[in-house]
Amino acid sequence: MPRKAGRGPEETRRALLDAAGSVIRTRGISASLDDIAKAAGVSKGGLLYHFPAKDALVRALAQDILDTYRAEVQAALDPEDRAPGRLTRAYVRASLDTSYDEIAIRENIALVAQLISIPEIAELARADAERWNEELRADGLPDHVVTLVVAAADGASTAPLWGVGLEVTAARKLEQQLIELTRTA
Numbered sequence: 001m002p003r004k005a006g007r008g009p010e011e012t013r014r015a016l017l018d019a020a021g022s023v024i025r026t027r028g029i030s031a032s033l034d035d036i037a038k039a040a041g042v043s044k045g046g047l048l049y050h051f052p053a054k055d056a057l058v059r060a061l062a063q064d065i066l067d068t069y070r071a072e073v074q075a076a077l078d079p080e081d082r083a084p085g086r087l088t089r090a091y092v093r094a095s096l097d098t099s100y101d102e103i104a105i106r107e108n109i110a111l112v113a114q115l116i117s118i119p120e121i122a123e124l125a126r127a128d129a130e131r132w133n134e135e136l137r138a139d140g141l142p143d144h145v146v147t148l149v150v151a152a153a154d155g156a157s158t159a160p161l162w163g164v165g166l167e168v169t170a171a172r173k174l175e176q177q178l179i180e181l182t183r184t185a
Contacts, residue, residue: 020058086139
């Protein structure tokens with residue numbers, strides 16, 4: 001199958017990562033490279049050009065998920081906010097972002113659950129969690145406040161997996177309450 005006209009290497013790579021996420025989410029981690037290539041609209045050779053093995057594709061997909069969340073937190077930083085807890089507040093805003101629907105959140109969590117079953121990906125996620133822990137602990141707030149605020153934000157952000165996500169109003173209220181905790185700590 002020839003490359004889609006007009007799509008450059010970065011766009012093809014993005015299409016492959018998106019297709020891998022979709023196919024793995026629905027068919028599991030045992031999904032074939034052929035299935036992923038077909039979903040992306042490229043040949044298997046085209047897929048292998050960008051990712052020389054399935055392990056490389058899966059690792060890139062996991063890293064992409066981690067990097068995307070980190071970028072969302074960075075985008076949620078308030079440029080006017082210079083007080084201790086600035087990163088923690090951005091983490092809360094990104095975690096409780098209500099612009100995503102519950103189905104998209106559930107699908108992302110389901111994908112992560114598939115990926116985390118691979119030891120190399122679990123190690124990648126553990127290293128990323130350690131990095132978050134270090135950065136949030138260095139954000140100028142007492143440890144107990146960071147623990148409480150981050151645990152609440154993480155819990156609320158994964159609630160849609162169980163079909164009980166917060167309504168927008170409740171999510172906004174929780175976000176404000178958690179942010180207030182960071183300002184009064």
